[in-house]
Amino acid sequence: MKQQTIILTGGGTAGHVSLNQAILPSLLELGYDVHYIGSEQGIEKELIGEAFPDVPFYGIASGKLRRYFSMKNFTDPFKVLAGMMQAFRIIKKVKPQVVFSKGGFVSVPVVMAAKLAGVPVVIHESDVTPGLANKIALPFASHVFTIFEETLKHLPQEKATCTGSIIRPELFEGERARGLAFCGFSTLKPVLLVMGGSLGSVVLNEALRKNLPELLKQFHIIHLCGKGNFDQSLEAMPGYKQFEYVTTELPDLLHAADFIVSRAGSNSIFEFLALHKPMLLVPLSAQKSRGDQILNANLFKKQGYAEVLQEDELTKESFMKSVHTLTERKVEMVETMAKTQKPKTPDEMASLILRYKK
Numbered sequence: 001m002k003q004q005t006i007i008l009t010g011g012g013t014a015g016h017v018s019l020n021q022a023i024l025p026s027l028l029e030l031g032y033d034v035h036y037i038g039s040e041q042g043i044e045k046e047l048i049g050e051a052f053p054d055v056p057f058y059g060i061a062s063g064k065l066r067r068y069f070s071m072k073n074f075t076d077p078f079k080v081l082a083g084m085m086q087a088f089r090i091i092k093k094v095k096p097q098v099v100f101s102k103g104g105f106v107s108v109p110v111v112m113a114a115k116l117a118g119v120p121v122v123i124h125e126s127d128v129t130p131g132l133a134n135k136i137a138l139p140f141a142s143h144v145f146t147i148f149e150e151t152l153k154h155l156p157q158e159k160a161t162c163t164g165s166i167i168r169p170e171l172f173e174g175e176r177a178r179g180l181a182f183c184g185f186s187t188l189k190p191v192l193l194v195m196g197g198s199l200g201s202v203v204l205n206e207a208l209r210k211n212l213p214e215l216l217k218q219f220h221i222i223h224l225c226g227k228g229n230f231d232q233s234l235e236a237m238p239g240y241k242q243f244e245y246v247t248t249e250l251p252d253l254l255h256a257a258d259f260i261v262s263r264a265g266s267n268s269i270f271e272f273l274a275l276h277k278p279m280l281l282v283p284l285s286a287q288k289s290r291g292d293q294i295l296n297a298n299l300f301k302k303q304g305y306a307e308v309l310q311e312d313e314l315t316k317e318s319f320m321k322s323v324h325t326l327t328e329r330k331v332e333m334v335e336t337m338a339k340t341q342k343p344k345t346p347d348e349m350a351s352l353i354l355r356y357k358k
């Protein structure tokens with residue numbers, strides 16, 4: 001029988017890799033030969049390489065597509081073109097029956113090359129409104145899957161389906177006791193986990209660190225601060241544990257957390273929802289992004305899953321006040337989250353994607 005092959009792409013931030021990480025074991029289990037195309041510098045190389053060392057990873061040239069002026073706007077289109085030629089050669093060699101794209105700029109040349117090679121493309125959008133890379137990819141795609149129902153309003157009806165979130169199964173397998181032991185914490189205080197998305201957030205880090213003495217009276221704190229944001233001077237602070245980025249430890253740390261303060265990247269917030277973690281969201285401001293996190297956060301607030309503090313209202317004082325409100329709303333939030341439907345499994349998602357193979 002002909003070998004069944006699929007190419008996965010997506011990267012730049014962990015949010016553009018996590019669904020690929022989730023479905024990869026299902027595809028391998030089904031006997032698929034899985035290949036990954038990402039960018040050489042992106043986080044995807046490390047994440048996929050670490051968790052799936054047998055999956056061939058191809059790093060291609062990737063140019064950022066910007067909505068604002070930059071000198072790089074003159075050179076990056078050439079990188080996209082170079083990436084497209086590289087992706088085309090890989091596709092011709094590997095001969096996949098389908099390409100699945102989780103978005104991010106590196107996915108654009110891959111999607112275009114797949115179309116050129118006559119290979120069906122399926123894409124996935126995890127934010128409320130489609131990102132630029134997915135908007136460009138859309139005309140080349142046979143189908144697009146979304147997490148939010150609201151996203152369907154922004155997509156052609158005939159080729160879009162909402163599946164809800166897909167959560168990496170290992171996140172359900174964490175253990176609170178292991179998480180506490182890993183941080184050297186007792187069970188005496190509730191645990192507050194602060195996470196600035198996969199890249200870390202300088203403003204969240206600052207707001208947290210300014211309030212540390214006050215917060216440590218009440219909580220043990222786990223801080224996922226992002227690469228390059230580790231503060232050596234706080235290393236010995238009792239009850240405060242910083243990590244730049246965690247992989248295998250994340251499930252235990254999430255299970256150890258009683259409360260979460262976070263950016264509002266869609267993958268993270270759906271993971272917290274699936275684990276019924278009361279959350280305070282500080283979405284990335286509209287000045288620094290297309291405002292997707294604000295929409296994600298506001299929808300979560302409306303559904304009763306989250307407290308929201310907008311970045312332009314973030315101060316030392318408002319941070320403390322919002323954390324206080326979060327603790328007061330814990331029971332009500334957990335009850336609301338417990339009523340939500342269980343997410344689809346990675347096996348189900350993989351089989352939905354495979355419907356579009358040639």
Ligand SMILES: CC(=O)N[C@H]1[C@@H](OP(=O)(O)OP(=O)(O)OC[C@H]2O[C@@H](n3ccc(=O)[nH]c3=O)[C@H](O)[C@@H]2O)O[C@H](CO)[C@@H](O)[C@@H]1O
Nearest residue numbers: 013014015018126197198199224245246265266267268293
């Ligand atoms: C700055 C930026 O462009 N942010 C975008 C990016 O965020 P970002 O990459 O932060 O995306 P998400 O919050 O969606 O996902 C982060 C993923 O990283 C994982 N994780 C995080 C920290 C850690 O230490 N270990 C770890 O494994 C989380 O469990 C999660 O699966 O993609 C999201 C999904 O399209 C968007 O909503 C965000 O607006």
